[in-house]
Amino acid sequence: MxxxxxxxxxxxxxxxxxxxxxxxxxxxxxxxxxxxxxxxxxTPEVIRNALCSHIDGLAVYPGTKGLPVLRQTISQWINRRFDAHIDPETQVVPILGSREALFSFAQTVLGECEKGTRVAFPNPFYQIYEGAAFLGGAEPVFVNIDADTGLADFSALSDEVLDQVALLYVCSPNNPTGAVMSLDNWQTLFDLADKHDFVIASDECYSEIYFDESDPPVGGLEAASRLGRSDYNNLVVFSSLSKRSNAPGLRSGYVAGDADLISKFLLYRTYHGSAMSVTVQHASVAAWSDEVxxxxxxxxxxxxxxxxxxxxxxxxxxxxxxxxxxxxxxxxxxxxxxxxxxxxxxxxxxxxxxxxxxxxxxxxxxxxxxxxxxxxxxxxxxxxxxxxxxxxxxxx
Ligand SMILES: Cc1ncc(COP(=O)(O)O)c(C=O)c1O
Structure with missing residues (x-):
């Protein structure tokens, strides 16, 4: 075992x-x-109706990369929401909710990787990060969340530890504190990732639940674009329809960002067998297209x-x-x-x-x-x- x-x-x-x-x-x-x-x-009517009208999708095996229409719809949504450009061909893949992908992404990054064997994340945290680290053969690095900011300060880690980190999870908006990373926080994190060469996995499944309509949370792709990193080097973002669209049972989300990482993850997923049902893909197109x-x-x-x-x-x-x-x-x-x-x-x-x-x-x-x-x-x-x-x- x-x-x-x-x-x-x-x-x-x-x-x-x-x-x-x-x-x-x-x-x-x-x-x-x-x-x-x-x-x-x-769950909104728009999703329920789309599911029913695409029920024939159950008769076919779906492809892991997802239908072009879904990847295009998600890219357009990311562009509207975060003012970030994502190539639907190379920088986005559908996932079966963010949980499975946050977990399996670690298997893609870790393995026999030449970088260290540590995975850093905020503490307290969404439990999947720790399981992903352990089952990827790595050791977790817990970074205590500051009681005032509600966020973890990864720059407090020593250079020695950061050099061993291969993968770092952030969660913004944070579960459980509800804190959101600012552009400055992102800048600090990108600098650390460049200096210590680790991959950032940004868990953003709460990004659409916010209180001030005029001030939506900044996302990782948005931060990267605004900071002149439009290739999203070493960054992938995970999101889903579960919270945004009250559809936790749909199991539908996306991973987007660094094209090299996305292509490796797609390869992994092809073997892992995590393709999204065509019926669910069409319902997801309807969901991402509606903001009401x-x-x-x-x-x-x-x-x-x-x-x-x-x-x-x-x-x-x-x-x-x-x-x-x-x-x-x-x-x-x-x-x-x-x-x-x-x-x-x-x-x-x-x-x-x-x-x-x-x-x-x-x-x-x-x-x-x-x-x-x-x-x-x-x-x-x-x-x-x-x-x-x-x-x-x-x-x-
Ligand atoms: C921080 C965080 N990330 C990811 C998830 C996974 O959600 P889903 O797989 O439905 O996208 C949850 C669910 O509660 C969560 O709290």
């Missing part, structure tokens, strides 16, 4: 199930989950975040994230105890921040925080805020 499998940690939701084992939640209250980041708004449902989606999140924050303002002051659909809340006492009490007394499920982080430099930066995913309906989110208030007012 592959010995690296033993290095994988229990997924946060497994740990949560263990924490709650044997505990009976308050039976007088209906369950509300704020723990899993699964969008719950309805995305704006409506943002409006719903805006309402939920404002109401949630206002209900809790005197009991648990919450800072608005710049983007994404999580509050990263500092709670009194231990995060696991808070999650347990909230579940037991109020039947609301939240994710302890420590489950998303690892101990590094003497502490786990997720500790003392919980992640609140405002994915449920407006009504359920408001109700959850009132229940958190009730828990804290009762002296948790």
């Amino acid at each position: 592959n010995p690296n499998l033993d290095k994988l940690q229990a997924y946060p939701f497994e740990r949560l199930a263990k924490l709650f084992a044997g505990v009976t939640p308050n039976p007088a209250l209906r369950p509300i989950s704020l723990s899993i980041g699964e969008p719950k708004h309805p 449902h995305v704006q409506q989606n943002r409006e719903l999140y805006r309402q939920k975040f404002q109401a949630f924050q206002s209900i809790l303002k005197d009991t648990l002051p919450l800072t608005m994230p710049e983007a994404g659909f999580y509050f990263w809340a500092k709670v009194p006492g231990s995060d696991t105890q808070f999650a347990l009490d909230l579940y037991q007394q109020q039947n609301v499920t939240v994710l302890p921040g420590s489950y998303l982080g690892r101990e590094c430099n003497g502490h786990n930066p997720g500790e003392g925080h919980v992640r609140l995913a405002l994915v449920a309906s407006v009504e359920d989110c408001n109700e959850a805020a009132h229940r958190i208030k009730a828990l804290l007012s009762a002296g948790h």
